[in-house]
Amino acid sequence: MPKASQSPPLSPAAEVGGRITARMVEFRGPLFLAALLLVAGSVALARQLTFSRSIDAMFDRSDPALVPYARMTRTFGGGETVLCAYVDETLFTAAGIERLTAVTARLAGEPGIATAMSLATTPLGRRIIAVDESPAARRIVSLLEGYVVGADHRTAAVACTLVPPPAEATTARAQAVSRAGTIDRLRAVMRELPGGTVAGEPAMLRDGFAMLEWDGTVLAWASVMLTGSVLLFFFRSLRWVLVPMGVVWAAVWMTRGVLALAGMRLTMVSTMLSAMITVVAIATVTHVIVEYRRQRDLGLAPTAALRETLALLFWPTCGAIATDVVGFGSLLASQVGPVHDFGAMTTVGAAIVLVALALVLPFLALAGRFDADPRRVWGETALEVGLDRLVRRIVRHPGPILAGVALVVAGAMAGLARLEVETDFTRNFRPESPTVASYEMVETRLGGAGVWDVLVPLGGTVDAAMLGRVCRLEGRLRTEITTTGDDGRTLPALTKVLSVADVIAAVSPVPLERLERSAIGNWAVAQAIEVMQRQLPELAGALLGRDPRDDSPWLRVMLRARERQPAAAKRAIIAGVRRITTEVFPATPGEGGAEVTGFFVLLAQLVDRMLADQWLTFAIAAAGIFVLLAVAFRSTLLAAIALVPNGLPIFVVLGLLGWLGVRINMGTAMIAAVSLGLSVDSSIHYINRFRRHLDDGGMAAALETAHRTAGRAMIFSTLALAIGFLALTTSGFMPTVSFGWLSCLTLLGGLAGNLVVLPVLLALLARQRSADVA
Numbered sequence: 001m002p003k004a005s006q007s008p009p010l011s012p013a014a015e016v017g018g019r020i021t022a023r024m025v026e027f028r029g030p031l032f033l034a035a036l037l038l039v040a041g042s043v044a045l046a047r048q049l050t051f052s053r054s055i056d057a058m059f060d061r062s063d064p065a066l067v068p069y070a071r072m073t074r075t076f077g078g079g080e081t082v083l084c085a086y087v088d089e090t091l092f093t094a095a096g097i098e099r100l101t102a103v104t105a106r107l108a109g110e111p112g113i114a115t116a117m118s119l120a121t122t123p124l125g126r127r128i129i130a131v132d133e134s135p136a137a138r139r140i141v142s143l144l145e146g147y148v149v150g151a152d153h154r155t156a157a158v159a160c161t162l163v164p165p166p167a168e169a170t171t172a173r174a175q176a177v178s179r180a181g182t183i184d185r186l187r188a189v190m191r192e193l194p195g196g197t198v199a200g201e202p203a204m205l206r207d208g209f210a211m212l213e214w215d216g217t218v219l220a221w222a223s224v225m226l227t228g229s230v231l232l233f234f235f236r237s238l239r240w241v242l243v244p245m246g247v248v249w250a251a252v253w254m255t256r257g258v259l260a261l262a263g264m265r266l267t268m269v270s271t272m273l274s275a276m277i278t279v280v281a282i283a284t285v286t287h288v289i290v291e292y293r294r295q296r297d298l299g300l301a302p303t304a305a306l307r308e309t310l311a312l313l314f315w316p317t318c319g320a321i322a323t324d325v326v327g328f329g330s331l332l333a334s335q336v337g338p339v340h341d342f343g344a345m346t347t348v349g350a351a352i353v354l355v356a357l358a359l360v361l362p363f364l365a366l367a368g369r370f371d372a373d374p375r376r377v378w379g380e381t382a383l384e385v386g387l388d389r390l391v392r393r394i395v396r397h398p399g400p401i402l403a404g405v406a407l408v409v410a411g412a413m414a415g416l417a418r419l420e421v422e423t424d425f426t427r428n429f430r431p432e433s434p435t436v437a438s439y440e441m442v443e444t445r446l447g448g449a450g451v452w453d454v455l456v457p458l459g460g461t462v463d464a465a466m467l468g469r470v471c472r473l474e475g476r477l478r479t480e481i482t483t484t485g486d487d488g489r490t491l492p493a494l495t496k497v498l499s500v501a502d503v504i505a506a507v508s509p510v511p512l513e514r515l516e517r518s519a520i521g522n523w524a525v526a527q528a529i530e531v532m533q534r535q536l537p538e539l540a541g542a543l544l545g546r547d548p549r550d551d552s553p554w555l556r557v558m559l560r561a562r563e564r565q566p567a568a569a570k571r572a573i574i575a576g577v578r579r580i581t582t583e584v585f586p587a588t589p590g591e592g593g594a595e596v597t598g599f600f601v602l603l604a605q606l607v608d609r610m611l612a613d614q615w616l617t618f619a620i621a622a623a624g625i626f627v628l629l630a631v632a633f634r635s636t637l638l639a640a641i642a643l644v645p646n647g648l649p650i651f652v653v654l655g656l657l658g659w660l661g662v663r664i665n666m667g668t669a670m671i672a673a674v675s676l677g678l679s680v681d682s683s684i685h686y687i688n689r690f691r692r693h694l695d696d697g698g699m700a701a702a703l704e705t706a707h708r709t710a711g712r713a714m715i716f717s718t719l720a721l722a723i724g725f726l727a728l729t730t731s732g733f734m735p736t737v738s739f740g741w742l743s744c745l746t747l748l749g750g751l752a753g754n755l756v757v758l759p760v761l762l763a764l765l766a767r768q769r770s771a772d773v774a
Contacts, residue, residue, distance in 0.1 A: 017314035025307045025362050032363035035250050035356070042257025049256055051209050052265040063335065065605055068595035072453055075545040075554050077161070082200035083148075084186055085157040085441050086193035092129045092153055101126070104158050106189055112182030117538035118148050118158040123507075139506040146447030146496035146560055155445040160186065161538060162202060180206045187434075199438035199449075201599065207435045208428075211732045212271050219727050219736070220274035224248055227282055227724035234716045235289060235374035243364045244285040251277050251356035255349040267338040270345060271736055272667075275728060276674070277349040279721050279743075280324050283681055284317055284357060286717035290709065292365070293374045302372055306365050316688045317357070319632045320681035323625045324350040327677015330621035331670060334613040336606060339670055343617075346674075383715070387707040391759065395700045398760045398767075405648075405757055413651045415658030421610050422663035423567045425603055428734050443563055447495035450561035450570075452598025454581050457591050458553040462500065462529060462544065464521030466555070470501045473584040473594075474557065481576045483569055493573045496560035500543045503536065504528045561600060570604045610669040618672035622647065625680055633687065641765065642683040643676075645757035649749025650675050653742060667735030671742045679750025682714035683758055690762055699766035703759050711755055718751040 024031065084107055090096040101120040108116035119128050122140050131137045131153075141149060148157045162182060183198060183206045190196030224245060232241045252274050259266075266273075288309055295305035328350055331343025377383075394401060422428075426439045426449070442449045456470065474497045483493040507528065518524065533540040543556050561573060578596045587593035622643060629639035650672045657668070689706040696702070725747070728740025 013315060014311070018311040021310035021314050022307055024310060024358055025303060025366070028362035028366065031359045035359035038257075038359070039250055039253045042253040042255075044257075045260040046253060046256035047260075049260040050265055051213060051270075052267050063605075065597070065602060068455060068597035069602060071547055071549075071554070071595070072455055072556070072597050074549060075455075075547045076453075076542055076556055080162045080164070080202065081542075082160050082162065082183065082186065082198055082203050083157045083442065083446070084160055084190050084198050085155060085196070085438075085446065086190060087154060087195035087445075088156050088193075089154055091149070091156050092131055094126065094129060096156075097126050097129050100156050100158075103156075103189070103193070107158050107160055107186060110182065110185050110189070112163050112178070112185070114161045114163045115538045116158050116160050117536075118156065119144060121536075121538075123535040136507075143498070143502055143506040147498065147558075150445040151447065152445065155441075157446060159538065180210065195441065197434070197438040197441050199442045203438060204435050207433065208733070211429075211433075212266075215271040215731045215733060215736060216266070216274070219271055219731060220252070220278075222727035222730070223275045223278055223724045226727055227278060227720045230720040230723050231282070231286070231289075231716075234377045234720070235293075236377070237371050237374045239364070239371040240289050240374040243289075243361060244282050246360045246364050247285055247353070247356045248278050248281045250360050251281055251349065251353045254356060255345070255352045258348055258352065259345060264341070264345065266345075267341045270338070270342060271731065271733070272342070272728065272739055273345050273349060275725065275740075276328070276346045277353060278724060279678055280321065280350050280353045281356065282721055282724070283678070283717045284320065284353065285361065286720065287313055287317070287685055287710070287713040288361065289374050290713035290716065293376075294709065296373050302366055306362065310362075313685075315632075316685050318354065319628065320684045321350055321354050322628055323680050323684065324353075324677045326624035326628060327621045327673050327675075327680075330617040330624065330673040330677075333617055333620055334669075335609050336613055336666065336669065338666060339613065339617075342670065377716075380712075383712065384708060387711055387755075388704060390755065391700070391703045391707050394756070394759045395703065395763055398763045401756065402760050402764075405760075409648050409652055412653075412655040412659070415655035415660075416651065418658035418661070419654065420658075420661075420663050421567050422665045423570055423604065424564045426563065427663075428665060430732050430734065433732060439563065447560045449563040450565075450600040452559045452561070452596070452600035454557040454559065454577070455595045455597060456555040456557065456585055457594070458555055459591055460553070462525060462555065464518070464525050467501045467504065467525060469584060470499050470555065470557065471505075473581065474499060474501065476580045476584070477557075477559070477577060480580060481573055483565070483573065493569075493576075494559055494561055497557065498543075499557040500529065500532070500540075500555060503532050503539060503543065507531065507535075559598070559600075563600070567604070570600075574601055574604055610664055610666065614664070614669045614672050617670075618650070618676065621673040621676050625676065629680075629684070632684070633691075637765065638687060641758070641761045642680060642687060644761060645753030646676055646679040646683060646750050648757065649679070649746050649753050652749060653745050665735045665738055667737070667739030668742060671739060671746060675743065675746035675750065679747060679754070682710065682718070682750065682754045685710040685713065686754055686758060687762070690759075694766065699763060702766075703763065707755070707759070714751060714754055718747050722747050 084103075086103075088096050088099065091100065097120055100118055104116050104118045104120050107113060119141070120126075122128060122144070124134075124137055124140055127134065128137050128140060131141050141153075145151050148159055149155065150157075162179065179202060183203050186198050190198055228241045228245055231244060232238070235241075255273070255277060291313060292305055292309040295308050296302070298305075300308060325347050328343050328346035331339050332347070334340045334343065426436050429435045439449045454473070456466075456473075458466065477494055477497050478492060481493045482490050485491045504525065529540070529544070533544075542558070544553070545556070546553050559577070561570075565573075574596065581594045581596055585594035626636075626639050626643060629642050630636045633639055633642075654668075654672065657664070662668075686706050689710045690702045693702040693705045722744040725740045725743045728743070729737050731737050731740070
């Protein structure tokens with residue numbers, strides 16, 4: 001049996017680490033009992049952890065754009081209406097209107113529905129079918145086109161206003177269950193009709209968060225099971241699969257308990273939380289397994305081998321998790337709500353992994369005698385030979401290798417300039433999902449899924465002069481806001497513009513221009529509004545309202561645009577609407593001006609911020625990790641060297657996305673900062689090994705030792721994690737899918753960087769220092 005080599009004198013920091021780890025091993029029983037108690041308490045607390053089911057949770061809480069959106073939802077109940085649409089080739093016949101009347105009545109009678117509006121509920125009733133002969137019917141149909149009837153006159157829709165969740169449904173989950181039941185019943189009705197579907201923000205939230213809750217449970221288990229299977233293949237030891245799994249689950253539950261205790265709520269990207277905790281824990285424990293196996297091969301007893309392993313890896317592990325915390329913490333700078341929250345949650349989770357390691361690993365590693373030692377993977381001898389050959393080539397030809405890497409990186413990075421952001425929110429879901437199907441119906445048959453508004457402060461009652469200004473605003477919006485069609489023709493960018501002025505114009509025999517100049521114009525407008533509120537109460541409530549916060553009256557101009565447009569086109573349309581709105585309704589000293597808001601506007605701003613936030617968070621992560629490494633290594637040059645092999649794969653992967661035309665979504669926007677924090681862990685272990693052995697046998701021997709120990713561990717951990725991340729690609733939420741496969745690519749790229757680029761840079765550094773000494 002080979003004997004353990006004599007260790008060099010310990011530094012004060014190493015002595016401190018040795019004493020701490022010796023206590024961890026000595027008191028492993030009480031520590032494990034403490035872990036069990038903490039996990040039990042965390043499981044109880046985690047039951048209080050819920051999803052934030054509000055659309056505005058996607059945005060920065062301090063974003064001034066949320067102020068008018070919140071006013072719109074308070075005043076007009078935004079987001080509380082769903083469209084139940086279907087196709088009827090005979091809609092404008094007696095049978096078609098009869099069918100629509102029955103469908104409207106049936107939907108109105110469903111529990112949870114406050115009101116239901118369709119062509120059948122207009123004052124004309126069944127006379128609406130005379131659209132070709134009756135001017136009144138023609139005006140009403142034209143008014144409601146793109147809202148409850150398609151321009152093709154073959155698509156019917158019923159606008160259903162939902163009852164607010166009951167007062168006893170005090171939790172977000174109870175409210176969601178109540179709302180989900182209503183939407184499910186509506187869908188059951190619509191499935192009986194040709195092309196029947198239910199669209200709208202509440203339906204999208206119902207589908208999205210139900211899917212995310214499912215993902216949060218299933219993907220966590222799938223990721224852990226896949227990773228565990230790979231570890232079992234590598235080390236052929238059930239114990240050394242249970243050890244990392246125990247650390248993972250302790251960390252996951254303690255993290256969820258802390259989040260619940262802090263009053264935090266899960267958001268759209270929180271389903272990846274367990275996967276990220278798994279990454280940090282598995283990567284750390286894999287280094288422990290490889291080093292423990294080496295110590296056992298040197299002849300140490302299990303307890304002594306674990307004590308020596310933990311002492312050797314204590315500070316590198318602390319440094320690695322610290323870089324994870326910095327990488328995740330950089331996401332707190334994001335102005336995208338889910339990304340910011342994900343940063344907060346994963347920062348907590350990474351820190352708790354260190355606690356879980358201390359409490360769980362010593363006991364599970366030494367409890368009992370079964371399957372005590374991790375074994376060698378089949379073909380590991382060939383892996384050693386391959387790593388040794390790689391080191392020899394690096395030592396002989398560092399310059400050409402570095403030049404070749406630089407050439408590949410430069411070519412890939414050129415694609416960064418071609419990166420685009422995904423602006424179609426429906427592409428966050430799989431094409432076969434009901435959410436995409438419903439929005440496809442609205443996009444193609446009801447004038448577009450981009451819904452937004454102009455809010456006009458009234459200051460008092462609606463009079464003829466105010467309606468005249470609204471008419472001028474609408475006229476300019478219809479004629480001046482344009483886009484270019486696929487055939488090169490100029491088309492209106494707004495497929496629908498609707499306000500109370502349009503309703504009055506449709507029901508009033510007197511043109512609005514004459515009412516504005518008439519002495520009895522204000523009286524006529526008041527009478528027309530009274531008739532509208534009596535005969536079309538749902539539409540009136542959607543167009544005129546009072547903000548319950550200050551009782552201020554507001555007029556709403558409803559806008560509709562195509563959702564599937566390039567980001568630049570959306571920005572131009574929104575900017576044009578804002579310009580015209582400001583010119584017609586400017587802010588005055590007495591009151592603010594009109595406001596442009598809505599989900600369409602907020603999403604356009606969101607996607608604009610994704611790309612900027614990606615580079616901001618990456619810069620913060622890189623700066624923070626550089627400082628940490630410079631302090632840990634006491635060398636700014638080594639800190640820079642550690643960043644290079646881990647930063648380059650990120651630029652390469654993102655550059656390839658640009659070349660391939662893959663658009664950035666919320667999952668992609670987090671990958672740069674997170675991947676840097678994760679992959680630099682391996683560099684810390686590698687450099688630590690290299691420095692420990694540099695003075696013993698020279699540069700080549702130090703690289704060979706680092707490759708055989710830290711290099712081998714990073715291969716095992718990276719492959720296990722990459723396969724574990726594949727579980728995320730089965731999600732129905734496309735940002736999670738993107739994050740999963742991009743994480744695989746960046747982890748594998750980081751592995752290549754740490755096995756090739758990092759030793760090349762260390763070899764060049766060692767040569768330079770040798771030359772300086774000579």
